[in-house]
Amino acid sequence: MKATKTLPIIGMAFGSLLILLSLAFMFLTLPTPNVNTPNQVEGEVEGEIEPQKNTSEELKEEVIPYVLKESGWIPDWGFDLGLESLENNLGVVDTALPVLYTVDKEGNITSRGVSEEKIEELVSFCRENYIKIIPTVGSYDFESTASAFKDDSSYKKQIEKIIDEVERYGFHGIDLDYEMVDSAYKENFLKFLKELSEELEKRDKILSVTVFAKWDDANYTDHQETRIVQDYSEISKYADEVRIMAYDYTLQSSEIPGPIAPINWVRDVLEYAVERIPREKIWLGVHLYGYQWDSGKTIAFTYTTALSAIINDPDIEYVYKENIGEAYSSFNCGDGYICKAYFQSPEGIADRRALAEEYNIAGISYWRLGGELDLLK
Numbered sequence: 001m002k003a004t005k006t007l008p009i010i011g012m013a014f015g016s017l018l019i020l021l022s023l024a025f026m027f028l029t030l031p032t033p034n035v036n037t038p039n040q041v042e043g044e045v046e047g048e049i050e051p052q053k054n055t056s057e058e059l060k061e062e063v064i065p066y067v068l069k070e071s072g073w074i075p076d077w078g079f080d081l082g083l084e085s086l087e088n089n090l091g092v093v094d095t096a097l098p099v100l101y102t103v104d105k106e107g108n109i110t111s112r113g114v115s116e117e118k119i120e121e122l123v124s125f126c127r128e129n130y131i132k133i134i135p136t137v138g139s140y141d142f143e144s145t146a147s148a149f150k151d152d153s154s155y156k157k158q159i160e161k162i163i164d165e166v167e168r169y170g171f172h173g174i175d176l177d178y179e180m181v182d183s184a185y186k187e188n189f190l191k192f193l194k195e196l197s198e199e200l201e202k203r204d205k206i207l208s209v210t211v212f213a214k215w216d217d218a219n220y221t222d223h224q225e226t227r228i229v230q231d232y233s234e235i236s237k238y239a240d241e242v243r244i245m246a247y248d249y250t251l252q253s254s255e256i257p258g259p260i261a262p263i264n265w266v267r268d269v270l271e272y273a274v275e276r277i278p279r280e281k282i283w284l285g286v287h288l289y290g291y292q293w294d295s296g297k298t299i300a301f302t303y304t305t306a307l308s309a310i311i312n313d314p315d316i317e318y319v320y321k322e323n324i325g326e327a328y329s330s331f332n333c334g335d336g337y338i339c340k341a342y343f344q345s346p347e348g349i350a351d352r353r354a355l356a357e358e359y360n361i362a363g364i365s366y367w368r369l370g371g372e373l374d375l376l377k
Contacts, residue, residue: 071243072093072096074098090129099138101135105147108161137174154188174200174206179212186231209230212226241283244283263355284364288366303373310329326348328341
């Protein structure tokens with residue numbers, strides 16, 4: 001009898017213990033109330049609690065500062081000098097643009113005659129020194145581009161050849177400098193860019209397109225047809241890099257001497273460009289040469305010549321004209337004729353670098369590497 005009474009009592013005690021444990025567990029697991037300190041409450045009232053900072057995008061922007069990149073073309077006819085320039089400008093030039101290809105009369109992309117040995121020498125040097133190689137297809141003939149863009153199969157042949165060459169040498173991409181294209185072929189030219197960009201993107205390669213300078217209220221006196229084809233907004237849809245030849249404001253064929261690329265005009269070109277091309281795709285073309293108007297002819301010369309024939313000649317005076325951003329000299333060059341010369345200088349390079357940085361564009365592209373001595377340093 002006593003044993004049977006004891007069991008219910010034990011059961012009741014055990015049940016009470018379970019209830020107490022459950023209550024204790026519930027109390028311990030309740031969320032901590034948000035109790036504000038006086039400073040926090042004051043901040044909420046005055047709206048001074050700052051939002052969370054240092055998002056991943058902000059950190060990314062802080063880690064990768066803006067740096068202006070520099071590149072340069074190396075013509076086939078000055079290949080050795082161009083390679084010498086790369087060696088002389090280690091740490092300055094990020095990308096080499098050797099002009100290795102052209103378009104023949106049948107619309108095929110062919111070699112400009114640089115030997116396999118020279119190409120391999122360039123490739124080896126650039127790999128060792130972490131310099132990108134984006135070779136240029138240079139085309140300067142209406143008949144060739146008419147064949148190249150007459151129909152779909154013609155421009156598709158170009159795409160196949162470009163991809164073959166890029167993969168063969170391990171180039172970082174291709175640069176297209178088509179300076180004579182009739183406006184009748186604009187549609188096929190843009191289709192060519194679109195399809196080529198898709199093939200290069202599959203291989204993580206770069207499409208660069210070199211274009212003539214444009215500016216508002218321009219009265220173009222040369223390459224009008226090609227400028228119609230080179231629609232900046234359309235090209236920027238497909239090109240990873242757009243190189244603008246901001247030089248030859250005064251052409252070598254001009255009978256009247258004038259600056260090659262006056263700095264205010266270069267600014268106008270950039271103003272036009274940034275409204276149509278993303279800034280991170282724009283590369284400003286900068287000349288490294290000079291023009292001298294002599295009796296009945298105009299000659300082009302490198303900075304090497306400028307240094308020896310003008311700058312270091314005690315009998316010749318020259319001046320850096322800040323209003324145009326170029327060096328200028330006027331001197332007697334025989335038979336009573338006064339020669340006039342406009343040419344690039346270290347001050348001119350500095351001014352164009354500063355202008356490119358002001359517009360926050362991707363980089364600068366020099367025409368041409370070779371014979372510029374220490375002009376870029």
